[in-house]
Amino acid sequence: MSRGPEPEPRPGRHAGAGPAEQPDQEFLAALEAAQAGQDWAVAVLFRRHNPRLLRYLRAQAPEVAEDLASEVWMAMARQLVGFEGDERAFRAWMFTIARRRVIQHWRQKGRRRTSPAPNEVFFDRAAPDDPSTEGLQALSAQDAVAALAAHLPPDQVEVVLLRVVAGLSVEEVAEMVGKSPGAVRVTQHRALRRLAEHFSPEAVTG
């Protein structure tokens, strides 16, 4: 909140870190118009990205998720004119800011300093944490996110949410959380295994 700026990479640098995506003309057109301050274009960006953003924030800081989302958008607004990159880079940028806000939030609350996902948050939720016995069709996206987050330690939650909800690559997540890609993969493997055991305890071997 009060720290000085850190020289971090520009969003565009992330391009190519993950699976190749078609340059999305709709996104690029909307980005350009949004950079010129056109509301319709901002709305396009909002609709494309706020659902995942809010999903992430609701999992990480449910009581202030909407507030944090607004702050993320405003932070992006202040830098939007200077943004260069594709939609993937845009997303990475957005979640980098979002993650910071989550960390700041918990830091201000005097809780975890490095792990922004206190488990009690999830345990407090009336989440259907056992989808194996329920109709998955009825599982809302947010409930699914909660189910993913409910049974993991914070470091694994973070990686899983950034990969599943934010849609970031291992490399992007690694850069964001300050770990090596290999370390992220280890965390991710642990998380997947743990989740599989939870969702299908009888079927997971080993």
Add this chain to the structure above:
Amino acid sequence: MSPKRDSDDEMSRFPFDDDTADRLLSGELAPGDAPPGYARLAEVVRAAQGPASRSELAMEASVVAAVGEAVRSIPGIRPSPNRRKSMLGKLASAKIAAIAATTVLGGAVAAAATGSLPAPAQHAASVALSQVGINVSDGSHGHGKGHTHGTAPGLVGNKHAEYGLCQAYEAHVSAGTLATGGWLNSTAFQTLATEATGGQAGLGAFCTNLLASAPTASNDAGESGADHGKPANPGKSHKPSSAGTKADDNGTTEPSEPSESDNGSVPAQGETHATAGAHNSSVGTGAASTATAGVTHSGRP
């Protein structure tokens, strides 16, 4: 809660490779294709990536209004908060003109004064600039001294710079000389394209709007006084000023023109006020658009 196995053991028993893990996490892996025991996880992952819910879009109106307002109000230069609040309104052309005003004017004057603009541009620029008291016709006159920085040319004067550039742009388009003569690489054009429209691609629409909405020069002199009370920007157009208290969130990406230091005292921006800003944005927008309406339209011929 803590990992039960050490990493090597766990990795060796993980039933699929990195690529499969990536596909599982990205939702590309169909549950039916998942390794034994991972089908339900794959389903949950896909559910977590499901379409937007209504509540996830509920903030659209407030966020879009606040973001749009903030973007229009944040130039590559830094207007004073007061000026920004009182003058900038909804009309994108007016705001963009203000945004790029000083730098564009500087570039235009410099380019035109040295005669470096190709003929049509030089002509158009000289016409436009002369209307605001800057004589650059065919490079024989000195340029207006203080217009590049510091003397607060204000929205109207700056608008003319853009107006002139857009006239030049249109002239080039008409003459089919847009890509020749190096004008595309001129400082003035680059600044116009970059600062005002975010790229050359949008310049046509930008200029169309500007030329359609811009007041003629002869009528502006009188009303421009209303704007001069607040100096546009103290001449540091392109300094990447990272003074803002919010540099930390934005430090994330370091866009080429970190200009958020103008955020100081405007409603929709302090980090902790961002939400309030979003909710209040309609008020600010209304006030600003009122102010802008007078500036922008009263000068029509």
